[in-house]
Every structure is written in C-alpha cells, then in structure tokens.
Amino acid sequence: MRSHLLSALILRVRGGSLRFPGIVRGHADRTPIFAFPYKPGLCPDQPVSPRITARHGVGPPGKGGVAQSISRHKRADAHESRLCQSRDRSSLRALTVQIDDAGVGDLLHGVVVGVHRKETGEFHYDMIPVSFFQTPSFGKKMYQKKATELALNLLYQMRLGENEEIEICSSFLFDETRPHLAEKYGKTRVKTAVITGDAQNNVETAYLDEIRNLGYEPIAERDDRRARSFFHMLKWVKNNPERLRYAKTGWPRLRRYINLPRKHDGPGSTR
Numbered sequence: 225m226r227s228h229l230l231s232a233l234i235l236r237v238r239g240g241s242l243r244f245p246g247i248v249r250g251h252a253d254r255t256p257i258f259a260f261p262y263k264p265g266l267c268p269d270q271p272v273s274p275r276i277t278a279r280h281g282v283g284p285p286g287k288g289g290v291a292q293s294i295s296r297h298k299r300a301d302a303h304e305s306r307l308c309q310s311r312d313r314s315s316l317r318a319l320t321v322q323i324d325d326a327g328v329g330d331l332l333h334g335v336v337v338g339v340h341r342k343e344t345g346e347f348h349y350d351m352i353p354v355s356f357f358q359t360p361s362f363g364k365k366m367y368q369k370k371a372t373e374l375a376l377n378l379l380y381q382m383r384l385g386e387n388e389e390i391e392i393c394s395s396f397l398f399d400e401t402r403p404h405l406a407e408k409y410g411k412t413r414v415k416t417a418v419i420t421g422d423a424q425n426n427v428e429t430a431y432l433d434e435i436r437n438l439g440y441e442p443i444a445e446r447d448d449r450r451a452r453s454f455f456h457m458l459k460w461v462k463n464n465p466e467r468l469r470y471a472k473t474g475w476p477r478l479r480r481y482i483n484l485p486r487k488h489d490g491p492g493s494t495r
Contacts, residue, residue: 319343321382323375323392323401324419326431329450331457331471331478332440335397336431337371339378340423342391347426348381350374351434354470362474368400375401376408384409391417438470458482 319341326336334356338349352374356367375398379390390409392402394416406414432442440460446453458481461467473484 318387318389319385320389320391321379321384322417322419322423323378323390323398324423324427325371325393325395325397326424326427327435328395328397330431330435331454331461332435333431333438333470334434335367335371336427336434337374337378337397338423338427338430339375339382340426341382342423345422346382347423348378349427349430350378354472357472358474362472368397371397372401372404375405388413390414391419393417393419438467 320343322340322342324338324340326338327333328335332354333351334354335352336349337352338347340347352367352370355361356370361367375392384390390405390413392398392405392414402414402416428447432446435442440457443449443453443456457471461471462482468482468485472478478484
C-alpha cells in the first residue's frame with residue numbers, strides 16, 4: 225500500500241502536478257510556514273504607496289496639487305517586487321532614507337521637508353509654514369527647530385528600520401537636525417550627503433505644486449535661472465499687496481526691492 229502511494233507521489237512530481245506555496249509580488253502565499261513576521265521598513269507585506277501630505281491646498285481642485293503629480297510619478301514604483309529573502313538581518317537588503325528640502329531660497333511660501341527611501345521610492349513630505357521665515361521667527365532661526373520636528377515625524381511615518389542609514393542634505397536648514405539625528409540614531413548611520421536623483425526631484429515637485437496652489441505659476445527654467453525666478457515671484461507679489469503674506473519677508477535684503485510694512489502694521493495671519 226505504502227509503495228503504491230509513494231510511486232504515485234513520485235509520478236505526480238515528475239509530471240509537474242505537485243505544488244508548493246509560491247512567492248508573489250514580494251510576499252508568500254498566506255500559509256503559516258511562509259508567514260514571516262513583518263519588519264517595518266525592511267519587508268512590507270505589500271508594495272508601498274507614497275504618502276502625500278498636501279496640507280496647504282488653497283487653490284481650486286484640479287490646478288496643480290502634490291497629490292496629482294507625485295502620485296502619478298510614483299505609481300509605477302508601487303508594483304515593484306520587494307522580496308524578503310530571510311529572517312536573518314544580515315541577508316536583508318540594506319536600505320537608505322534621504323532627507324532633503326526645497327524652497328528655502330525662493331521668495332514664495334514655506335519650505336518643503338521630504339524623506340525618500342532610495343531603494344523603494346517611498347516618499348513623504350511636509351511644509352515648514354512661511355511664518356517661520358517672517359519676523360520675528362526668522363531672526364530666531366525657529367525654522368531650524370521646525371525642520372527637526374518635521375524630519376523626526378517623517379522618519380516615524382516611514383517606519384525607519386533599526387539598521388537603515390540616513391542621508392541628509394547639508395543645507396543650513398538642517399544645522400540643528402543633523403546633530404540631533406546623529407545623537408538619536410548614531411553617528412555611523414547619519415551621513416551628510418549631496419541629495420540628487422529621485423529624492424531631489426520629489427521635494428522640488430512638491431514645492432512647485434504647493435506654490436501653484438497659491439495661484440502662482442513658476443517659470444519653466446527656475447532651476448537654471450534663479451535670479452529671474454526671484455524677480456518673477458517678486459512681480460507676482462507686487463501685483464497684489466495681499467500676496468505679501470505668502471512671501472519670506474524675514475530676508476533682510478528684501479527691503480531693497482519692496483516696501484515692507486513695519487512690525488506693528490504687517491499683513492494678517494500667514495499660512
């Protein structure tokens with residue numbers, strides 16, 4: 225009896241009819257033997273969709289908006305396989321998160337702080353409000369404390385793995401953030417780096433969409449012609465004094481180009 229069953233089993237194997245649980249899209253079939261525990265940031269149960277934080281959408285729907293441009297840019301990445309090869313941490317693929325900013329040198333709006341996971345394309349961002357670049361906050365460098373707060377929150381949203389490296393831009397915006405992260409996560413994990421590629425493109429796209437939500441359309445060659453971009457933004461502000469509340473009026477040299485109100489008669493609440 226046993227010999228007949230064994231012969232039948234061997235025939236089925238040779239015929240290709242014996243099936244085992246398979247790995248699909250980076251995770252196994254839901255069977256106990258393949259149900260490895262999930263490790264945040266290293267082996268997700270399913271592909272990760274980018275989280276878009278568009279909290280300053282003042283423009284009408286359909287005109288710009290981060291949720292439109294970046295989600296389209298990242299949708300293809302959501303279908304990439306992300307295979308957890310083993311429970312052993314030494315065999316897991318090393319991951320890196322990158323922290324960058326956009327808009328700190330532009331006249332309009334606040335500044336985007338974004339976190340990008342290099343290997344998966346996951347991207348989260350938030351905004352430092354423009355009020356941090358106006359008096360009295362600008363002179364106190366309160367924007368650096370806010371940048372640190374946002375960076376920590378974004379790393380939490382990304383579910384940073386315990387062995388992931390952190391690359392952070394050398395911008396003065398992060399002068400407080402870099403030592404804080406080094407103390408929290410260790411100097412060997414936190415590195416100052418030149419952020420390029422998708423990480424830089426994502427924060428730039430987020431910033432452009434945010435200023436479009438104000439009703440302003442940036443010039444096409446903004447990255448290559450910064451001076452022209454500044455005066456283009458300045459002209460847009462001068463055309464309507466109400467728009468002054470969207471400008472980084474804490475810049476000392478801005479008074480060369482526009483008459484700014486005194487501290488006691490400044491514009492109303494800022495975004």
